[in-house]
Amino acid sequence: MMDTANQLNAQGELQHLLTIEGLNRQLILSILDRAESFLSISDRSVKTVPLLRGKTVVNLFFENSTRTRTTFELAAKRLSADVLNLNIQTSATAKGESLLDTLKNIEAMSADMFIVRHAQSGAAHFIAQQVAPHVAVINAGDGWHAHPTQALLDMFTIRYFKQDFTRLKVAIVGDILHSRVARSQIQALSILGVPDIRVVSPLTLLPQAVATLPVKVCTNLLEGIEGVDVVILLRLQKERMQAAYLPNGAEFFHTYGVTEQKLKLAAPNAIVMHPGPMNRGVEIESAVADGPQSVILKQVYFGLAVRMAVLAMTMASRHPRG
Amino acid sequence: MMITSPQLAHIFLESVRVIDPTSGMDGAFNVVIDQGKLSYLAPVSAGRPHASVIKPDMPIYPAQGLWLCPAFTDLAFHLTEPGFRHKAPLAGELLAAASAGFTQVVGLPATQPINDAPAVTGMLLSMSAQIDRAVILPLGALTEQLLGERLSSLRALQLAGCVGVTQDQSPIANPVILLNAYRYAKTFDLTVFSCPEDAHFSRLGCVHEGVMAAQLGLPAIPAAAETLAVARDIALVKATGVRLHFSRISSAESLVLIAAAKAQRLPITCDVAMSHLSYDETAIAAFNALFHLRPPLRSAADRAALVTGLVTGVVDVICSAHRPHEPAAKLAPFAETEPGMAMLDTFVPQWLALPAQGVSVGRLVASVASAPQQVLGQKVHQLIIGESVNLTLLNPTCRWRYDVDSAASAAINNPLMGELLQGKVLATWRMGQEIYRDARW
Numbered sequence: 001m002m003d004t005a006n007q008l009n010a011q012g013e014l015q016h017l018l019t020i021e022g023l024n025r026q027l028i029l030s031i032l033d034r035a036e037s038f039l040s041i042s043d044r045s046v047k048t049v050p051l052l053r054g055k056t057v058v059n060l061f062f063e064n065s066t067r068t069r070t071t072f073e074l075a076a077k078r079l080s081a082d083v084l085n086l087n088i089q090t091s092a093t094a095k096g097e098s099l100l101d102t103l104k105n106i107e108a109m110s111a112d113m114f115i116v117r118h119a120q121s122g123a124a125h126f127i128a129q130q131v132a133p134h135v136a137v138i139n140a141g142d143g144w145h146a147h148p149t150q151a152l153l154d155m156f157t158i159r160y161f162k163q164d165f166t167r168l169k170v171a172i173v174g175d176i177l178h179s180r181v182a183r184s185q186i187q188a189l190s191i192l193g194v195p196d197i198r199v200v201s202p203l204t205l206l207p208q209a210v211a212t213l214p215v216k217v218c219t220n221l222l223e224g225i226e227g228v229d230v231v232i233l234l235r236l237q238k239e240r241m242q243a244a245y246l247p248n249g250a251e252f253f254h255t256y257g258v259t260e261q262k263l264k265l266a267a268p269n270a271i272v273m274h275p276g277p278m279n280r281g282v283e284i285e286s287a288v289a290d291g292p293q294s295v296i297l298k299q300v301y302f303g304l305a306v307r308m309a310v311l312a313m314t315m316a317s318r319h320p321r322g
Numbered sequence: 323m324m325i326t327s328p329q330l331a332h333i334f335l336e337s338v339r340v341i342d343p344t345s346g347m348d349g350a351f352n353v354v355i356d357q358g359k360l361s362y363l364a365p366v367s368a369g370r371p372h373a374s375v376i377k378p379d380m381p382i383y384p385a386q387g388l389w390l391c392p393a394f395t396d397l398a399f400h401l402t403e404p405g406f407r408h409k410a411p412l413a414g415e416l417l418a419a420a421s422a423g424f425t426q427v428v429g430l431p432a433t434q435p436i437n438d439a440p441a442v443t444g445m446l447l448s449m450s451a452q453i454d455r456a457v458i459l460p461l462g463a464l465t466e467q468l469l470g471e472r473l474s475s476l477r478a479l480q481l482a483g484c485v486g487v488t489q490d491q492s493p494i495a496n497p498v499i500l501l502n503a504y505r506y507a508k509t510f511d512l513t514v515f516s517c518p519e520d521a522h523f524s525r526l527g528c529v530h531e532g533v534m535a536a537q538l539g540l541p542a543i544p545a546a547a548e549t550l551a552v553a554r555d556i557a558l559v560k561a562t563g564v565r566l567h568f569s570r571i572s573s574a575e576s577l578v579l580i581a582a583a584k585a586q587r588l589p590i591t592c593d594v595a596m597s598h599l600s601y602d603e604t605a606i607a608a609f610n611a612l613f614h615l616r617p618p619l620r621s622a623a624d625r626a627a628l629v630t631g632l633v634t635g636v637v638d639v640i641c642s643a644h645r646p647h648e649p650a651a652k653l654a655p656f657a658e659t660e661p662g663m664a665m666l667d668t669f670v671p672q673w674l675a676l677p678a679q680g681v682s683v684g685r686l687v688a689s690v691a692s693a694p695q696q697v698l699g700q701k702v703h704q705l706i707i708g709e710s711v712n713l714t715l716l717n718p719t720c721r722w723r724y725d726v727d728s729a730a731s732a733a734i735n736n737p738l739m740g741e742l743l744q745g746k747v748l749a750t751w752r753m754g755q756e757i758y759r760d761a762r763w
Contacts, residue, residue, distance in 0.1 A: 122609030144539030207536030
């Protein structure tokens with residue numbers, strides 16, 4: 001696959017992380033391996049390493065986020081970077097400044113890395129095209145397009161519990177159409193060789209060209225999760241009820257919500273994942289969210305190590321400035 | 323930009339390929355234009371014209387391999403003045419239109435102020451006369467401020483010089499208003515130009531609902547957004563008898579509906595933008611905002627159907643849909659960029675690429691010359707002895723690099739910037755006057 005996003009340098013190393021598309025299996029596995037090496041740091045009394053000492057990492061969040069921003073901040077601090085958090089919604093762009101001007105201003109403060117979340121698909125690509133060559137851009141979620149670090153931490157979680165990707169059956173359940181998480185997960189699972197990737201959703205919440213994605217489409221949850229090793233649930237946004245994508249949350253829960261009862265159709269030791277935040281009683285029953293097969297809090301825990309790995313690897317691929 | 327007054331055409335074109343589909347002419351001719359008027363036209367086989375025809379001060383140009391066609395007419399041209407001079411000054415864009423072979427361009431009404439009143443129409447016409455290059459044929463706004471609520475003074479717009487009326491790309495949701503608007507337009511024999519988009523869909527998306535929308539997670543507009551509007555317009559043409567021209571069709575399914583309507587002899591015509599004959603949705607890979615167009619680029623099958631429509635005649639006209647932008651308009655995340663492409667500089671090279679896809683040279687020329695004039699109800703330009711010439715002379719094979727220096731338009735929002743292109747207009751003559759001449763010719 002081509003590196004259309006221009007996120008790799010001539011040596012094939014990450015210089016930005018914008019999307020999973022275009023990464024190869026070896027590179028994804030090396031990120032997971034690197035994350036594994038960072039996992040133990042959290043358990044030490046001194047929880048920092050000096051890999052990003054003297055570097056300035058800017059969290060550019062144009063969209064609300066608590067969890068993702070916090071883990072990125074923590075990851076950067078564990079790598080000894082200086083971290084700047086900018087909540088753009090309440091600052092310059094709200095006064096009419098263009099994204100490009102905001103960007104150039106922050107860049108002038110000698111930033112080395114931007115971690116970007118934006119409501120528009122393609123925003124991270126755009127920013128990566130516009131920044132000075134020494135600045136790395138990490139996509140922390142752009143519109144409905146991509147959320148690569150979420151997909152990587154999901155792959156880390158799956159590998160932790162299931163080891164071999166090449167025999168897995170994975171079901172992704174919920175709103176695929178509007179999900180940047182699902183798009184990145186599908187790409188990652190496909191690159192890692194998962195032979196059976198299913199998306200389970202009503203037709204209103206699937207991209208119309210879903211046939212061009214490497215997935216099987218199931219509109220029936222019971223068929224979709226039958227025998228799967230991994231069940232990934234997606235958050236259902238409340239506003240979907242307003243544009244006639246769905247009748248109401250109760251009908252969605254009845255038809256596509258994963259309950260203890262329905263989970264019995266999956267493989268006996270199947271794991272249940274969710275990128276958070278969860279809507280209990282909409283896409284997931286509390287008994288499942290808190291049950292023995294749920295690995296949702298593990299995902300959060302692994303997320304920190306995966307983001308440390310991404311930050312360290314993108315920075316390492318760059319030549320020192322000046 | 324300093325623009326000097328045009329000179330009268332005065333030249334002997336020796337052995338030029340004259341292509342005039344209206345009169346069925348396609349062959350090597352000797353052509354003499356004397357002080358703006360056609361004074362001699364005969365096949366090369368008839369020998370050299372008599373010495374008395376060629377005036378002593380007349381340049382003699384060996385024109386073997388060049389094409390001489392009736393001058394071109396553009397049915398969709400975004401005017402940058404009044405209101406959008408920062409995108410590209412209008413004078414330069416009308417010269418750029420002449421450099422693409424156009425002697426007249428249909429100016430869309432979404433200027434600032436909007437062309438919904440005779441005073442604005444008058445202003446456009448006086449700017450056009452002052453600039454004196456390609457002439458603006460204004461389209462009036464169908465409703466006041468293009469809001470889709472109250473009708474503009476359509477009769478007054480017509481009397482002021484509007485060649486038709488349109489809602490442009492501000493679609494009307496309410497069919498009652500549309501029915502009355504069309505009926506009122508029919509009263510005065512006004513042609514309605516319709517950009518078919520369902521009002522609800524067009525607010526939501528920015529790309530075709532297809533493979534790229536699935537990959538890139540961009541909000542999509544299904545082809546049905548267009549076909550719904552086409553079907554509704556056809557029903558309203560039946561109900562009102564108004565003459566309706568579909569502007570910038572993008573989908574195969576729309577052409578099926580239009581072909582059926584034409585078979586019923588309804589007064590319907592349609593055009594396709596050059597961009598949609600050249601590119602499909604895959605061009606937006608990696609969020610390339612230069613391909614953010616409205617209507618969006620659709621599937622490869624849609625693009626192929628548009629070309630086929632041109633071959634079969636379901637598509638009457640190719641328009642430029644020229645839409646210049648300042649660089650900042652394209653510097654934002656994809657959905658937040660302004661749609662449109664500056665097409666004038668690459669129009670002729672892209673147009674010349676169509677015969678390789680099965681479009682005959684006759685259809686090719688008709689689609690930019692006689693067909694758009696017929697849509698406008700004009701007398702079609704022809705080569706008639708004694709009459710002032712309206713002609714485009716072009717070299718279909720010369721290669722040139724499209725860059726900031728060679729570009730005629732001030733706008734550079736075109737993905738072919740920097741590429742080597744083939745084919746160039748050498749001169750454009752309107753009413754005997756040379757409104758464009760290639761500097762190196």
